[in-house]
Amino acid sequence: DGFIASRVRELHPSGIRAVMTLAAERQARGLPVIHMEVGQPDFTTPEHIVEAAFSAVKNGCTGYTPNAGFMSLREAVAERVAQKTGAEISGKNICITTGGVMAIYLSLMSFVEPGDEVLVPDPGWPNYLNAISMAGGKSIPYALHFDKNYQPDIDELQDKITSKTRAIFINYPGNPTGANLSVDKMKKLLDFAERNNILLISDEIYEDFIFEGAHVSALSNALGPDPLNRVIMISGASKSYAMTGWRIGWMVANEATINAATRLVESIVSCPPAVSQAAAEAAVRGSQDCVKTMCQAYKRRSALAASILEPDGFLLNKPQGAFYAMVDISKAEKSSNDFVRELLENTGVAVAPGETFGSLTKSSVRISTAISDKDVIVGCRQIRDYLNQ
Ligand code: PLP
Numbered sequence: 574d575g576f577i578a579s580r581v582r583e584l585h586p587s588g589i590r591a592v593m594t595l596a597a598e599r600q601a602r603g604l605p606v607i608h609m610e611v612g613q614p615d616f617t618t619p620e621h622i623v624e625a626a627f628s629a630v631k632n633g634c635t636g637y638t639p640n641a642g643f644m645s646l647r648e649a650v651a652e653r654v655a656q657k658t659g660a661e662i663s664g665k666n667i668c669i670t671t672g673g674v675m676a677i678y679l680s681l682m683s684f685v686e687p688g689d690e691v692l693v694p695d696p697g698w699p700n701y702l703n704a705i706s707m708a709g710g711k712s713i714p715y716a717l718h719f720d721k722n723y724q725p726d727i728d729e730l731q732d733k734i735t736s737k738t739r740a741i742f743i744n745y746p747g748n749p750t751g752a753n754l755s756v757d758k759m760k761k762l763l764d765f766a767e768r769n770n771i772l773l774i775s776d777e778i779y780e781d782f783i784f785e786g787a788h789v790s791a792l793s794n795a796l797g798p799d800p801l802n803r804v805i806m807i808s809g810a811s812k813s814y815a816m817t818g819w820r821i822g823w824m825v826a827n828e829a830t831i832n833a834a835t836r837l838v839e840s841i842v843s844c845p846p847a848v849s850q851a852a853a854e855a856a857v858r859g860s861q862d863c864v865k866t867m868c869q870a871y872k873r874r875s876a877l878a879a880s881i882l883e884p885d886g887f888l889l890n891k892p893q894g895a896f897y898a899m900v901d902i903s904k905a906e907k908s909s910n911d912f913v914r915e916l917l918e919n920t921g922v923a924v925a926p927g928e929t930f931g932s933l934t935k936s937s938v939r940i941s942t943a944i945s946d947k948d949v950i951v952g953c954r955q956i957r958d959y960l961n962q
Contacts, residue, residue: 585702588929592913596923607952609940610913610923612748612897616815616870618852619863625855626819626848634851638844641835642669642823646850649857650823654806657780659794666801666825668834669853671845673778673809673822674700676834680774680805680824681708683833684739692733692741694725695931696899698748698776713738716933719889719899723752727761731769740772741765745789746779749930749939750899751875751892759789760796766803774805778822779895781813781864784872786893792825801827813864814856819849871896874942874949881953887960889937896943899927903936904960913938920955 592610600606641647647664655662670676677700685691685708693701695714705712713733717723730741743762745754754762766773775791791804809822824834838844875892882888882900889899902912909926916938917923925941927934940956942949 580707583706585699585706587699588910588913588926592917592923592925595914595917599917599921605921606917607922607948607955608944609942609948609952610925612812612941612943613817614812614815614867614896614943615945616867618814618816618819619856621859622814622816622852622856625859626852629851630848634847636847638847638850640839640844641667641831642845643847643850643854646854646857649854650825653857654790654792654808654825657788658790658792660792660800662792662801662825665828666831668824668826668831668838669845669850670809670822670824670834670838671820671842672811673776673807674704675820675842676807676809676822676824677701677774677776678704678707679834679837680807680826680830681705681710681740682837683830684772685710686739688737689739690735690737691739692730694742694744694747696723696749696927696934697742697931698744699929701742710739711737714931715741717747717750717752718933719750719937722890723747723750724754724758725762727765730765734769734771738769738771740774742774742776743791744776744778746783746892746894747897748779748895749897749925749927749934750890751895751897752890753783753786753893754789755786756789756793756795759791759793763791763796763800763803772805773803774807776807778808778812780808782868782871782896783894784868784875784892788894801825805830810853810856814853815867816849816852816856819846819852821845821849821853870946871942874944874946877946877949878940878942878953881950881957885957885961887957892942896941898940898942899934899937900924900940900956901937902927902960909935909938916956916959920959922952922955922959924956
């Protein structure tokens with residue numbers, strides 16, 4: 574361990590990876606597992622996108638690309654964002670990244686100075702904590718209570734502000750909560766960012782999977798002029814087009830931030846993979862019917878999970894989007910880490926421990942419904958029966 578830096582030792586271990594390892598061990602023993610622990614679409618990438626990648630490679634799309642990605646893809650993404658939000662966005666406001674995860678890291682690396690504070694949702698995606706710590710910043714969690722449908726409380730946020738606060742992360746529809754945000758709340762969050770002179774980093778990677786209401790982007794022109802002065806928006810192809818393995822995400826920001834991110838990309842990875850960019854361009858420019866079909870499937874599965882877990886009071890909130898749900902395990906009277914292990918051992922159902930998403934979810938677990946309808950039904954019944962026994 575002598576040569577391992579503190580920046581690595583300080584990384585937050587993923588409770589989800591730990592379950593995946595246990596699940597893989599169980600499968601190696603020949604026992605079945607229902608995988609409700611990972612947020613991985615069960616769909617493969619739609620055919621027309623795969624075909625576009627094949628033909629791009631055959632036509633020589635195999636070299637380095639500009640650091641921020643092909644301008645044609647940046648423009649395609651800008652058109653997509655402009656169409657959804659009404660905001661004035663051009664290709665120069667887009668940096669194509671190796672997954673949304675890289676867009677998050679680049680955003681932070683572009684503005685965080687040592688000791689700067691960044692507000693993060695609790696519960697929230699643990700990756701934010703690691704990206705902030707790698708950038709030299711400090712995570713300050715803010716509470717999202719399930720009985721408030723995981724909406725932030727602006728007064729509570731205000732209490733977290735110090736002279737070192739530089740940004741706040743939000744994530745709607747959310748991982749792990751499945752919660753969505755109202756226009757009114759988004760407006761209040763933007764006012765809050767403005768009032769305190771901080772950035773709003775809006776992780777909208779699940780933007781295309783909304784079951785109730787509409788997706789409210791932090792860039793929506795309904796919220797006021799010049800959102801790019803305040804907002805960095807993160808999204809990508811992974812979830813919308815079932816393209817997790819292609820590693821294409823994007824950040825949307827003002828030109829100064831995009832230029833900063835581009836300089837970082839040059840030093841870290843040079844550019845995102847050429848073939849993946851060609852595939853992503855086909856995804857963004859092509860028919861969006863595949864997205865609608867997947868959204869309907871996630872909506873149906875979310876309703877199936879609710880129909881099994883809700884009657885016994887085990888569902889914490891009805892997901893409004895994404896492909897997750899939070900399950901109340903307080904009846905089991907044990908930590909979520911212990912519960913997850915026992916559930917897997919006794920039923921073969923793998924779920925993610927609430928503890929990995931923050932301090933407020935010790936007696937809940939997250940299930941992913943990005944699996945077949947049959948697995949959703951069998952998995953949820955097993956969880957319900959295990960809690961009722
Ligand atoms: N943001 C959230 C909340 C996520 O759950 C994920 C993936 O699980 C990502 C961003 C990034 O995904 P990717 O790096 O595959 O684009």
